[in-house]
Amino acid sequence: MRTILTAHDTQDFPPRTTWLEIDRSALAHNLGSLRSQLAPGTRLMAVIKANAYGHGAPVTAQLLQTAGADAFAVATLSEALELRQAGITLPVLVLGYTPGWQADLALAHGVTLTVFDLETAAALQAAAAIQRRSLTLHLKVNTGMNRLGVSPPEAPALLSALQQMDWLRVEGIFTHFATSDAADKVHADLQFVRFQQLLAQLADAGLRPPIAHAANSAALLTMPQTHLEMVRSGIALYGLDPDSDECRLPAGFSPVLSWKAIVVQVNSLAPGEAISYGREHITRRPTRAAVIPVGYADGFPRRPRHWGHVLIHGQPAPILGRVCMDQTIVDVTEIEPLWGTVRQGDEVVLIGHQGDSSITAADAGNRIQTNNYDIVSRILPRVPRVYVR
C-alpha cells in the first residue's frame, strides 16, 4: 500500500502530490461495450463536455478517436476549439447555444453548431456568407425536457427556413430526454413519440435531416428503439451509472477515473487540540492526524458537506475539521494499530480502490447529496490527469 516515492521513480510522477489516474483500457472497453448494444451503422457520438466529465478532454478525445468513436459533443465552442487544437479531426457538435458573433471561429475550425431559432440562424448565415464557407448545423427540438430547443409544431417552418439559407447545411436533428435514467419510462416514451411524429412529418415534407439522434447513455442502454441514426453517450463511457438507483450499468463497464494523493505530513496530537480553520474539530483522544494535499480548490467540497473519508492503507480515514483550499486533515488513529504507521508518501485514495475498500464517484455523491456526474466534472484542471494502462 505504501507509495513508491523513491528517487528512481519520482520522474514518472505527476507534477503534484494529488492526481487523477485515467484508465485508457477501461475507456476503450466501455466504448466497445456501448458499441455492442448498437445496430451496425448506428453512429456513436461521445459526449466529452466539461473536460470530458473531468477526465481531461484532449487526451480522452484522442483515445476515443483512436478507439472508434464517430463524433464528439461538447457544451461550448471553446470546448470544441480545445479538441481541434488537440488534433481531433472527427465531427464536433456544440450542444449549447452559439451566438452569431462566434460563427467565424466555428467556421474556421469546422465545428458543427446547434440551432433552435431563426434569429440566431440568420446571424450564422450572415457570417458564413461573408466567409463564403458552409456551416454545418443540428436542429435541437424540445420534446419535453423544456431546456433548449424549438417546439415540435414550430420545427417544420424553422427547418424549411434554414434550408433556404445557402451557407447553412442542416445535417442533424435531435432531442434530449429528461428521465431516460428513471425506471418509469412514461415521460421518456412520450418525448420519443413526439420526436418520431415530427420526424415522420418532416420526412413527408422532404425536410428530414439525415442524422436524427435522441439517446443519451441511459436511453442507449434501456430504450433501444430510440437509437435512430446516432446516439450521444457520456456517463457510460466513463464507466459510471446513469443513475445509481434506477439505471445501473450492466456487466462490461468499469470506472475510468481514480483520484489519488499522498500523505504529506502526520501529526501526533494530544486530546483537546483543535484541527483546521475555525477550530471546529477538537480531539478527544490522542490523535494521529494525516495531512493530504487536496482541498476545495481541487473540487473536493468544503461545505455544506464534505466527502466524509478517504482511504489510507485500505481503510477509511475520516476528515477532521474544515477542508481547506489546498489541504485536508484526516484521522488515521484507528488505522495505525492494525494496518501500520502512516507516513509521508503513503497513498491516499479519494475515488477508486485501495486494498479491499473502494470509494466510488456515486459514494462521494451520496455524501454531498449530488450525483456521480457532478463529482467527476467538478475536479478542477489543476489536478493533473495521468493516463495509465
Ligand SMILES: Cc1ncc(COP(=O)(O)O)c(C=O)c1O
Ligand atoms: C444534450 C445532451 N446529450 C447527451 C448527453 C449525455 O448524457 P449522458 O452522460 O447521460 O450519457 C448530455 C449530458 O448531459 C446532454 O446534455
